[in-house]
Amino acid sequence: MEKRYFNPKIELLPREELGALQLKKLKKIINKVYKRVPHYRKKFEEAGVKPSHLKTLEDIRHFPFTTKEDLFVDYPFGLLAEPLEKVVRLHTSSGTTGKPKALFFSRKDVMAQAELIARSLVMSGATSGDILQNSMTYGLFTGALVMHYGAELLGMLVIPAGPGNTERQIELMRTFGTTCIHMTPSYALYVASLIQEKGLKPGKDLKLKRAYLGAEPYTEETRRKIEEMLKVDVFNCYGLSEMGGPGVGFECPVKEGLHLWEDAFLVEIVNPENGEPVKPGEVGELVLTSLNREAMPLIRYRTRDLTRFIPEPCSCGRTHVRIARILGRADDMFIVRGVNIFPQQIEGVLMGIKGVAQNYQIILEGYDEMTVKVEIDRDFFDGRIERLLKLKEEITEKLRQAIQVRPKVELVEPGTLPVSEGKAKRVIDKRTL
Amino acid sequence: MEAVPVLSIFAENKPGKLEKITEVLAKEGINILGFSIVSVKDFGVIKFLVDKPEKAYQKFKERGFTVAKVPCLGIELEDRPGGLYEVVKLISSKEINIESALVYVAETRKKAYFVFEVEDLDSAWEKLKGEGANFLRASDFIKE
Ligand SMILES: [Zn+2]
Numbered sequence: 001m002e003k004r005y006f007n008p009k010i011e012l013l014p015r016e017e018l019g020a021l022q023l024k025k026l027k028k029i030i031n032k033v034y035k036r037v038p039h040y041r042k043k044f045e046e047a048g049v050k051p052s053h054l055k056t057l058e059d060i061r062h063f064p065f066t067t068k069e070d071l072f073v074d075y076p077f078g079l080l081a082e083p084l085e086k087v088v089r090l091h092t093s094s095g096t097t098g099k100p101k102a103l104f105f106s107r108k109d110v111m112a113q114a115e116l117i118a119r120s121l122v123m124s125g126a127t128s129g130d131i132l133q134n135s136m137t138y139g140l141f142t143g144a145l146v147m148h149y150g151a152e153l154l155g156m157l158v159i160p161a162g163p164g165n166t167e168r169q170i171e172l173m174r175t176f177g178t179t180c181i182h183m184t185p186s187y188a189l190y191v192a193s194l195i196q197e198k199g200l201k202p203g204k205d206l207k208l209k210r211a212y213l214g215a216e217p218y219t220e221e222t223r224r225k226i227e228e229m230l231k232v233d234v235f236n237c238y239g240l241s242e243m244g245g246p247g248v249g250f251e252c253p254v255k256e257g258l259h260l261w262e263d264a265f266l267v268e269i270v271n272p273e274n275g276e277p278v279k280p281g282e283v284g285e286l287v288l289t290s291l292n293r294e295a296m297p298l299i300r301y302r303t304r305d306l307t308r309f310i311p312e313p314c315s316c317g318r319t320h321v322r323i324a325r326i327l328g329r330a331d332d333m334f335i336v337r338g339v340n341i342f343p344q345q346i347e348g349v350l351m352g353i354k355g356v357a358q359n360y361q362i363i364l365e366g367y368d369e370m371t372v373k374v375e376i377d378r379d380f381f382d383g384r385i386e387r388l389l390k391l392k393e394e395i396t397e398k399l400r401q402a403i404q405v406r407p408k409v410e411l412v413e414p415g416t417l418p419v420s421e422g423k424a425k426r427v428i429d430k431r432t433l
Numbered sequence: 434m435e436a437v438p439v440l441s442i443f444a445e446n447k448p449g450k451l452e453k454i455t456e457v458l459a460k461e462g463i464n465i466l467g468f469s470i471v472s473v474k475d476f477g478v479i480k481f482l483v484d485k486p487e488k489a490y491q492k493f494k495e496r497g498f499t500v501a502k503v504p505c506l507g508i509e510l511e512d513r514p515g516g517l518y519e520v521v522k523l524i525s526s527k528e529i530n531i532e533s534a535l536v537y538v539a540e541t542r543k544k545a546y547f548v549f550e551v552e553d554l555d556s557a558w559e560k561l562k563g564e565g566a567n568f569l570r571a572s573d574f575i576k577e
Contacts, residue, residue, distance in 0.1 A: 376499065410475040413443060413499050
């Protein structure tokens, strides 16, 4: 594999130097928010910390977290660390209720995020000769615009298609010879199925090579399915508006986790319950500090996204840390017998087992008893009870390995469990303490 | 090979489940010739030998049941003490493992059959076909 880097000096920076660079930037940004953002000063004071307490990177632990709620203090401009004249861009991120989070970026912020995208695209193998069809939503959402800037910085031809109108999407792909697409995984599945329906042959009628899929969590199975249907390499990209949108984390061709650009972010993974760092490799909530942000720096921001570190160095040569694909939301987590578990872990196991249909349900009751109800696949049933018993045993054992708790598994008929609509119906907690 | 189709239905252990299943057969005028129920705590498998297996299979499918057709072998039981013993002894002497079984008593009440399911039907047939047993034929009971 030919190795190319957009910014080799930074991407290959030895870890000690990377750490030193982070500490330098961290000190600067902690000082800045303490001086310029009253809300941060107040929080630091309440926690009894001062910028001068920050001597090593580990000292960041003594500084308070920033949560979604903090973004609504002195809304909308309260967390600005620069005068409004320096702000060139507003993005918002809608919450489930009420006002959207308001995120502000200076010109430097916009270009810094574009560089992260450009690095990521080169990492995936893209060059200025590629044609990117950007099918994320343009507008207040960061997804499309931030990718757009990054791809232009690299010199790709960008087709600002936006989402929807799938007939037109496919027409654009055919007319202009789109080589890369950027969209959500669920939309990619839809586009791929329509391409199949039309009898078009990816690889022949279409020139697609890569798909950058993000903005919603998806599984390895889904990746493989899309790769096969569209004959592309799928790269998982992670971002959140609070941290500047896409480009925060991106997969390299090794496709074992996403590199997080550590010259731009200080990365922590904590136990969502108590905020303490998790053991290396253990699942927890991703916490990010923006090290480059000028207009609106965020310190120890609780992303609510669950992941784990992949501590081994990556064979692509980049020294920046890797995280596993996002496994779910911290809010979905539940605890059984002292073990933190989230539905996506269970979903991941079930999706890899033949004979299991789409739906499942987790029931917690009694003295920390966990029952997983699993729909069997209609076509798997051949009339033999032995086969069902084996399936049940396989599910139980694979779940035990994945979550360290041996659940009770119940096989149920297909179509009898509520269809997936997020957490609400997936986990039924009947425990009373 | 003289294999006969047995319908096998996956059923959660819920009150009224067996009622719903047998209702399908009753409504469609399908005659149950033999049945067995195996239950393991949370679920079970119910098996039927019926006179219209294809129709029954389609109707169960249409109504969303999880159903499969399992080819089985049927051997006639002699109408005397030890009749079942003789058949089971024959099967086990060939080291064939019976996975499930039901008994079918023909309408005339003169003949009964031991209908059983094995893991490897072809090899079981090879081992048993030359043993002088009377095998149940699909044409003996199927009316469709
Ligand atoms: Zn890598």
